[in-house]
Amino acid sequence: MNTTLKTLAILAILPVFTVALSQSYLTDADALKAQGVGVASYGSANAGIVCGDRLCSEVSSKYVEKQMTEQKMEEKQMKDKAMMEEKHAMAYKMTQSVDAGSVLKLSRANVPATIPLHQGYHDGGNVYYIITDSSDQTHADTISKNQKWKVELAPLLKNAPAKALSKAYMFTNGISGDGVHKFQGEVFTSTPAQPDVYSALTSHVHVTWKDGATPRILNSEKAILDAEKKGELTLTPVQVVLNMPQIVWPDGQMMVKKDKTLADDTPYVGGQVLNIDTKEKTVTFIAHRGWGPDGRTIYYIVTDATPSGPAEMMGVTNAPRDANLIANSAAVDIYQFTNGIKGSGPLGFQAGIASGALGDENYSPMWRINVIGWKDPANAALLENISDINAYKNAGKIDISLARPMNSDHIVNCPFIDPFQ
Template structure:
């Protein structure tokens, strides 16, 4: 991020940000970005720098200084050189719309806007929440949902930066990713442990014919202790399963 220099559409009003990776480099790409402020020195002539290499060369030449920030921002890339997120072909949305096929309805580069599908779920206390899906690991679920494959997210599986999201593998029909009821998140914005990075578990009813609606973390614990449901960490493709699902307010 540039704090001075050539004016532009960057966060601070100067040239645009320079990313060190894109989804075309899945082994190193992450939507979770650390940030470094770039500042031109007083005796330097600012120019537009377009790569990490150019920035480091300018630092070595004494033209810019770099300041690492203790900040991480969730910045999923929508369009990158040679690629972009999938745009869903069938834009008709209903309660029974399949979860897969893409999470983006429109990308408008002229207006610099992107329209995501908002998924409904429940927060830990049963309040309605909405979220979007931007990237996931492993490749199977990412491809099925039509989002960016981000294998580096697997490193969060046992980290506090990932929070539990419970989906359903049977029971009541609904808008969840497997066609059953909507999921339940273990935290929501405003909670100390909130994170957009979700560690997925699946809930299965012992007797699907007797399934009821589960809306809270308390409900999950009750039915689990009663032996009516099983709760298991998702391991698709025998791999750690993390999904980037930022909560949003679709009514803003």
């Protein structure tokens, strides 16, 4: 009897123990499920083990991958920061040990560049001019061959608006001479003596004598138009823009620098021309050294500018029509420095950096001037390319603004050249 009662009692309470054990097990399992598997367990060791709604091996590999990616990003940021700090430290060390200007001036920063002159006409008088750039490859090649001095291709010049151009007539036959096509010299419709209409950038009209006509020298636009009315020649507009700065014109010429001694610190003031020889048909400019967008060496001359203040200071032609390029793609950005490391730049600090150079699709001789100022000049670094400018701008170490001397749009005609050709 007692044995029977004990057996019945055990059978009665067994389900209670079973439920309790089941609940305890489920609670522990849920806790483990939520906890997952530590990063010390990965790979095949996690095969088939469930962490939440996926295999623990999946969770672990993604976690490790994320950790590695974050670590690489941190290492790159630390490396970039170290490089920038090193560059600052180097510049600071130079400024502390010696005069930074004497160390960081570029060698051969200012050199003479002799360029062939062409003879043309305006209103019956003689004009002497140079040809430095062409929007068209054919004209660039033809003129380069004829004058034995390289004319650079500047495709962007074709975008210049009509109000930024002057007109020139080019002869394709007739009297042999000094013109682009080896016939008489070009006829211009303006000179720097008429600053409101003059531009070194010229659109062109081809002048062709008809069969049976008697070719002769035509030295003014009026003479050309009169000959056309008589049926002696044809006029054909050409879709090409040439950079043809005038050096000598009937009422004047570009300023010739009095002190012709060139040094790495030769100032930009007082003229850009060293010599004009109309007999030998050459002009010698000062070629200034700077940096291209990728850090390569560039040389450029200065022929004209707007507004009048900077033009007069540099001793170049005042060309107000250049201002029509301020928002046009025919002009490109150049960056000059207003403080920081002393050097051979036009403002007495490091040399400037151009956003385009010879051979680039975005090369143009027409510069839109931007100025760079260091927020902390004592910690200025030497910048050599556009990438440097962007890096320091993004780091908040420099300010960049559009130059507006005399509260006016500022454009400078600075053809890039090879002064050693």
